[in-house]
Structure formats: C-alpha cells, structure tokens
Amino acid sequence: MNNFAFYSPTEFVFGKGTESQTAELVKKYKGTKVMIVYGGGSVVRSGLLDKVKKYLDEAGIAHVELGGIQPNPTDPKVYEGIELGRREGIDFLLPVGGGSVIDTAKAIAMGIPYEGDFWDFYMNKVVPEKAIPLGVVLTIPAAGSEGSGNTVITKLDGLKKLSVRTHGLLRPTFAVMNPELTYTLPAWQTACGVTDMMAHIMERYFTNTEDQEVPDRMCEGTLKAIITEALRVMKEPENYGARANLMWAGTIAHNGTCGVGAVEDWASHFMEHEVSAVYDVTHGAGLAVIFPAWLTYMASHNVGKVAQYAHQVWDVPESDDKKAMALEGVTRLKSFFHAIGMPVTFKELGIEHPDIDLLVKKLHENKGEYVGNYVRLNAQATREIYELANQ
Known part of the structure; x- marks a missing residue:
C-alpha cells in the first residue's frame, strides 16, 4: 500500500424523509442565496422540487433555479449557470438529482469565482483553487458525485468529455440521501x-x-x-x-x-x-x-x-x-x-x-x-x- 491522503468532509444525512432537513443543512453551511440545479422530469413530477423550495422559503433562504440539465451534461448549461450565479450573487449551490446535475453544479461552482473560461480546468490548463460551496439532494444512486471531488462535462464543440478530479475542493458539504426517492426510477x-x-x-x-x-x-x-x-x-x-x-x-x-x-x-x-x-x-x-x-x-x-x-x-x-x-x-x-x-x-x-x-x-x-x-x-x-x- 502506498502513502495516501484521504479527505472526505461531506456530511451524509441518510434515510427516510431526510429531504426535510435540506434548508437546515444549507443554513449550517452558511448558504444565504441558493441556486437550485435540477434536470426537470422526475424531480418536478414527484413534487420533490416544490418541497425543497418550500423548505428554503420557510427558512427564509433566497433561491434561484437552473433546470433542464440533461444526461451526459454539456457546457452550455454550465455557462448559463455561471452567468446566473454571478448576476444573482448566489453563495451556495443545491443540485437536486443525480450525477449529471451534481457534476454541472460543481462546474458552475468552480466557474463563478474564476475570471477565465471554466473549461480551462477540464483541459488541465489551470488547477481550481476556489469554488462556491454546494450541498446535494440525491435522487439517483450511480455516479457517486455526492461524495466525490470529481466532475465530468462534455464540451459540444469537438465532443470532448473530460473530467476534473480534486482532493477536497468540490466535495459537497452535505448529501441528503433518502432511498425512498429512488423507488420510481425506471x-x-x-x-x-x-x-x-x-x-x-x-x-x-x-x-x-x-x-x-x-x-x-x-x-x-x-x-x-x-x-x-x-x-x-x-x-x-x-x-x-x-x-x-x-x-x-x-x-x-x-x-x-x-x-x-x-x-x-x-x-x-x-x-x-x-x-x-x-x-x-x-x-x-x-x-x-x-x-x-x-x-x-x-x-x-x-x-x-x-x-x-x-x-x-x-x-x-x-x-x-x-x-x-x-x-x-x-x-x-x-x-x-x-x-x-x-x-x-x-x-x-x-x-x-x-x-x-x-x-x-x-x-x-x-x-x-x-x-x-x-x-x-x-x-x-x-x-x-x-x-x-x-x-
């Protein structure tokens, strides 16, 4: 076994009904204006998105939305999210969904404080040093992005699908994990x-x-x-x-x-x-x-x-x-x-x-x-x- 450094700071809140703790966790990790990132279909149909917004409203936490994230997430939504986040002055990202949504939120988190093109990180031109914090409400167990410091995005120009792997910078502050939310997965x-x-x-x-x-x-x-x-x-x-x-x-x-x-x-x-x-x-x-x-x-x-x-x-x-x-x-x-x-x-x-x-x-x-x-x-x-x- 080689020498290693292992750092896993994410707080995992696991079990039935745990999504009700979302706003409490956002506050715990100093979020005051949140960007909710989601795909669209299941989180809307199931009512989960409305629940999350209700929890944030009741806690007095301002929020904006970025929906429509697709599987195999691509760069246009990242650019859209970076622009929205800067314009609205968001200080916390809240992806509600699976790996594609979380990976997109991580790319946005790196891109907002960076003066250049976020794609520089994926091309290994620059090592990310700052990121907006994020928490996760997980609905699809697969990618493991709720507990990793990694993100994968496809750039449509040239169809380049590349990753960024960080030791700790992009690990979510918390991950809400209710297995009941996965019952309706095809x-x-x-x-x-x-x-x-x-x-x-x-x-x-x-x-x-x-x-x-x-x-x-x-x-x-x-x-x-x-x-x-x-x-x-x-x-x-x-x-x-x-x-x-x-x-x-x-x-x-x-x-x-x-x-x-x-x-x-x-x-x-x-x-x-x-x-x-x-x-x-x-x-x-x-x-x-x-x-x-x-x-x-x-x-x-x-x-x-x-x-x-x-x-x-x-x-x-x-x-x-x-x-x-x-x-x-x-x-x-x-x-x-x-x-x-x-x-x-x-x-x-x-x-x-x-x-x-x-x-x-x-x-x-x-x-x-x-x-x-x-x-x-x-x-x-x-x-x-x-x-x-x-x-």
Missing part, C-alpha cells in the same frame, strides 16, 4: 446506476499496487453486495432495504474509500467517455460494454488480479489456469449485466457500426499516448479493446 436507469458504481470500484480494484488487503476486501465485498441487491431491486423496485444498500454503495464506490493507497486505472472510464460523447449513450450502459472487453484483454496481458476478481466476486473455483478463471469471471459478469437489462456489445447498445478509428483518435488526443495503469494502453491496445466490445 429499471433501465437503476441498472445503469448499478453498472456505474461497480465500474467505480473496479477502476480502483484493478491495480498493481501490492499489500492492498483491506481495500481489496472492501472492493470485493461491496461488489458482491451490489450484485445481490441489484437482482433484488429489479424484482422489488420499492424494497427499501435493497434501495438503501444500493444508494450507500454508490457513494462509497466513488468517495475514495475503496482505492486508498493504490495506483488506480480508469482506462475503461476514459474509453467509455468517448463512446458516450460521440453517440450520446447512457454512461452506465456504455461501461457495461467496455468493462467486459477491457477485462477480456487483461486476461491475456495481466491476468493475476482478474483471476482473483473472478474467484472472490463471481465464485469461480480456483485453478492453475488463471486465464480460464479470468474469462469465466467475464462470462459471469456479462450474464449479470444481461440479467439486469444491460448491453454487453456495441450492437446491443444500439451502435451497429461504431467508428472505432474515431474513438481511438479522440481518446488519445484527449488523454495522451497511453491510458490506464493496470496495463498502460497505447492506441493499438485500445483499438483491440474497442474491437472486443464490437464482437
């Missing part, structure tokens, strides 16, 4: 969230760093819990216990707990970002296609941890043939994805003829000659993985 959205949180764990699990006994067991145990609860929630969408376990799993999958002391990978995420940027597919569904292909490639290039994953997570019997173990683990992962309604090939994702040349080109233009750390992947290697996803 099965597809629930499954995409499950896939996303599993991928967040696996990006940390597949490492060459030695002596990761505690993080490894945390990763494996959390993955097994997600698998169990995902199958349960597909049959019983209003099972509170299953929804609660999945909601908390999404948070710990991405708040850094599972990856302490390790050199993480992230190649699969980078490869999927190009897919969802070009084809506008749901991020979790794209990961369900890319990750099994990445694992298949790794079975021939760095099999050790993949065989361990197959045994510990998918109960593949131990064998001297590590590659066979690894590939059986991939088969069981694909079967699970199919069981929850996820695609595992480009064709199943709805992309009949993916432009692999374009995906490889954009990936390495955005991320450099090599991506990933478990095995350093050049353009030839990433092309092979994209081709495996197309079989």
Whole structure:
C-alpha cells in the first residue's frame, strides 16, 4: 500500500424523509442565496422540487433555479449557470438529482469565482483553487458525485468529455440521501446506476499496487453486495432495504474509500467517455460494454488480479489456469449485466457500426499516448479493446 491522503468532509444525512432537513443543512453551511440545479422530469413530477423550495422559503433562504440539465451534461448549461450565479450573487449551490446535475453544479461552482473560461480546468490548463460551496439532494444512486471531488462535462464543440478530479475542493458539504426517492426510477436507469458504481470500484480494484488487503476486501465485498441487491431491486423496485444498500454503495464506490493507497486505472472510464460523447449513450450502459472487453484483454496481458476478481466476486473455483478463471469471471459478469437489462456489445447498445478509428483518435488526443495503469494502453491496445466490445 502506498502513502495516501484521504479527505472526505461531506456530511451524509441518510434515510427516510431526510429531504426535510435540506434548508437546515444549507443554513449550517452558511448558504444565504441558493441556486437550485435540477434536470426537470422526475424531480418536478414527484413534487420533490416544490418541497425543497418550500423548505428554503420557510427558512427564509433566497433561491434561484437552473433546470433542464440533461444526461451526459454539456457546457452550455454550465455557462448559463455561471452567468446566473454571478448576476444573482448566489453563495451556495443545491443540485437536486443525480450525477449529471451534481457534476454541472460543481462546474458552475468552480466557474463563478474564476475570471477565465471554466473549461480551462477540464483541459488541465489551470488547477481550481476556489469554488462556491454546494450541498446535494440525491435522487439517483450511480455516479457517486455526492461524495466525490470529481466532475465530468462534455464540451459540444469537438465532443470532448473530460473530467476534473480534486482532493477536497468540490466535495459537497452535505448529501441528503433518502432511498425512498429512488423507488420510481425506471429499471433501465437503476441498472445503469448499478453498472456505474461497480465500474467505480473496479477502476480502483484493478491495480498493481501490492499489500492492498483491506481495500481489496472492501472492493470485493461491496461488489458482491451490489450484485445481490441489484437482482433484488429489479424484482422489488420499492424494497427499501435493497434501495438503501444500493444508494450507500454508490457513494462509497466513488468517495475514495475503496482505492486508498493504490495506483488506480480508469482506462475503461476514459474509453467509455468517448463512446458516450460521440453517440450520446447512457454512461452506465456504455461501461457495461467496455468493462467486459477491457477485462477480456487483461486476461491475456495481466491476468493475476482478474483471476482473483473472478474467484472472490463471481465464485469461480480456483485453478492453475488463471486465464480460464479470468474469462469465466467475464462470462459471469456479462450474464449479470444481461440479467439486469444491460448491453454487453456495441450492437446491443444500439451502435451497429461504431467508428472505432474515431474513438481511438479522440481518446488519445484527449488523454495522451497511453491510458490506464493496470496495463498502460497505447492506441493499438485500445483499438483491440474497442474491437472486443464490437464482437
């Protein structure tokens, strides 16, 4: 295990009816004029948005709204939010929704105090030093953005989907997490969230760093819990216990707990970002296609941890043939994805003829000659993985 610094200052307020504490928490963290950021559909139809506004009104907290955030959030809404925030003098951001809404709010939070173009942060031209504080009312367990210092935005000009990762600056001050708010999520959205949180764990699990006994067991145990609860929630969408376990799993999958002391990978995420940027597919569904292909490639290039994953997570019997173990683990992962309604090939994702040349080109233009750390992947290697996803 390597030296590490772990900082997770977010206050998690978890359980039934906890959204009623939103205004109290905004006050606790010094918010006096709030920008509520949301997508539109479910938070409006469910009445949650009106509830949040009512809580703020009753507490005497002024607020403005920025709605219409779409999945795979793009830069125009960020620019709109920065302009609105500056004009209205907001001092606190309150995203109500899932990862896309939270990531947009984080980009706005960095952009308001910055004199240049917020996209400078995503292009690694500038390291963010200031941000407006934010709190979260979570409605979709998936991205883990409610507990991370990360944000992902797509710039429409050039379809560049890039991330900013901070140690602590962009971590929300609080996250309100009521599993009941997820009861009405469509099965597809629930499954995409499950896939996303599993991928967040696996990006940390597949490492060459030695002596990761505690993080490894945390990763494996959390993955097994997600698998169990995902199958349960597909049959019983209003099972509170299953929804609660999945909601908390999404948070710990991405708040850094599972990856302490390790050199993480992230190649699969980078490869999927190009897919969802070009084809506008749901991020979790794209990961369900890319990750099994990445694992298949790794079975021939760095099999050790993949065989361990197959045994510990998918109960593949131990064998001297590590590659066979690894590939059986991939088969069981694909079967699970199919069981929850996820695609595992480009064709199943709805992309009949993916432009692999374009995906490889954009990936390495955005991320450099090599991506990933478990095995350093050049353009030839990433092309092979994209081709495996197309079989």
